[in-house]
Amino acid sequence: MTRDLVDPFGRVIRDLRISVTDRCNFRCTYCMDEEMTWLPRSEVLTFEEIERLARLLVDRYGLESVRLTGGEPTVRANLDRLVGSLAALSTEAGPIDVAMTTNGATLRLVGQRLFDAGLRRVNISLDTLDRDRFEAMTRRDELTRVLDGIAAAVEIGFDPVKINTVVQRGVNDDELVDLAAFGRDHGVEVRFIEWMPLDASGGWDSAAVVGQDEIVARIDEVFPLEPVPARGAAPADRWRYRDGRGSVGVIPSVTKPFCGDCDRVRLTADGQFRTCLFSTDESDLRAAMRRGETDDELAARIERAVGAKWAGHRINQVDFVRPRRSMSQIGG
Numbered sequence: 001m002t003r004d005l006v007d008p009f010g011r012v013i014r015d016l017r018i019s020v021t022d023r024c025n026f027r028c029t030y031c032m033d034e035e036m037t038w039l040p041r042s043e044v045l046t047f048e049e050i051e052r053l054a055r056l057l058v059d060r061y062g063l064e065s066v067r068l069t070g071g072e073p074t075v076r077a078n079l080d081r082l083v084g085s086l087a088a089l090s091t092e093a094g095p096i097d098v099a100m101t102t103n104g105a106t107l108r109l110v111g112q113r114l115f116d117a118g119l120r121r122v123n124i125s126l127d128t129l130d131r132d133r134f135e136a137m138t139r140r141d142e143l144t145r146v147l148d149g150i151a152a153a154v155e156i157g158f159d160p161v162k163i164n165t166v167v168q169r170g171v172n173d174d175e176l177v178d179l180a181a182f183g184r185d186h187g188v189e190v191r192f193i194e195w196m197p198l199d200a201s202g203g204w205d206s207a208a209v210v211g212q213d214e215i216v217a218r219i220d221e222v223f224p225l226e227p228v229p230a231r232g233a234a235p236a237d238r239w240r241y242r243d244g245r246g247s248v249g250v251i252p253s254v255t256k257p258f259c260g261d262c263d264r265v266r267l268t269a270d271g272q273f274r275t276c277l278f279s280t281d282e283s284d285l286r287a288a289m290r291r292g293e294t295d296d297e298l299a300a301r302i303e304r305a306v307g308a309k310w311a312g313h314r315i316n317q318v319d320f321v322r323p324r325r326s327m328s329q330i331g332g
């Protein structure tokens with residue numbers, strides 16, 4: 001028998017984001033610095049430790065979905081082994097849903113193995129269609145490989161394939177319509193993400209955030225849109241193209257926070273349990289596991305942490321405090 005994991009605001013936890021590594025083959029400027037210090041390998045959770053925590057959350061609390069992220073999840077060796085063990089978990093409603101967020105650069109190489117292991121949904125990051133700009137934004141000349149990774153994902157049969165695009169004013173906001181057109185042409189949903197204050201350099205600037213209303217208005221001028229009702233707990237608000245050629249999403253974390261519907265908890269690569277991207281505290285499940293704590297003891301820690309989940313982040317408030325870790329160290 002499972003029972004719901006409920007926070008003090010009545011939100012039921014259903015989704016687990018697992019960062020499998022803090023390492024990455026890119027250095028996107030809105031996320032990382034050029035020079036990063038990686039976690040020592042001994043501090044990164046083993047697959048067995050990740051699986052134990054995921055199983056506990058699924059078996060006891062009925063979590064329905066898991067998303068692998070990082071850093072770049074595909075740089076972790078033998079990721080298909082972890083996917084296979086997570087895809088084997090199930091609730092009374094059936095197998096859990098296993099998804100991944102990736103920069104896509106190695107999908108042509110590893111995508112089929114991940115699919116065969118049970119991964120079904122991928123979100124691939126793509127912020128620009130211009131090669132020089134891509135290199136400036138990611139500090140890597142890899143646009144061709146990412147575009148090929150997107151094509152590979154569609155060919156392999158991942159469904160849906162979604163594109164994540166972080167929008168920064170003066171950097172790539174002149175490409176909103178081109179990226180929307182890319183999504184329409186390739187049958188993939190583009191989800192524009194408002195830039196959040198989680199970059200490693202601390203260079204985030206609210207003036208560079210392009211808000212949801214502006215994003216939607218600019219696309220609607222060229223490709224008329226109508227809203228898709230009822231987001232539920234998903235972070236993206238969605239619109240469909242009135243001509244029937246697919247849909248587009250916006251994740252308005254800054255201008256219209258969706259904390260009230262948040263059903264997520266997170267596990268960092270070094271085994272810290274977090275109840276919000278912006279949490280300033282975390283629960284050290286790695287240390288607890290390595291001390292030999294039982295599942296009941298781990299569950300008690302998880303329940304205590306969820307019992308302290310806050311109502312929402314405070315990006316727009318004067319008392320906002322950036323978390324100590326940046327996006328790639330938490331797991332976006």
Ligand code: SAM
Nearest residue numbers: 031070071072101102103125164195196327332
């Ligand atoms: N490396 C993978 C990738 O880039 O898709 C997965 C990890 S990445 C941290 C997850 C998502 O967070 C990506 O879509 C990325 O664009 C997004 N992201 C990174 N830094 C961000 C920031 N400061 N604000 C908003 N989104 C960000």
Ligand code: SF4
Nearest residue numbers: 024026028031071103
């Ligand atoms: Fe790496 Fe993803 Fe961060 Fe880019 S956004 S640096 S690909 S973790």
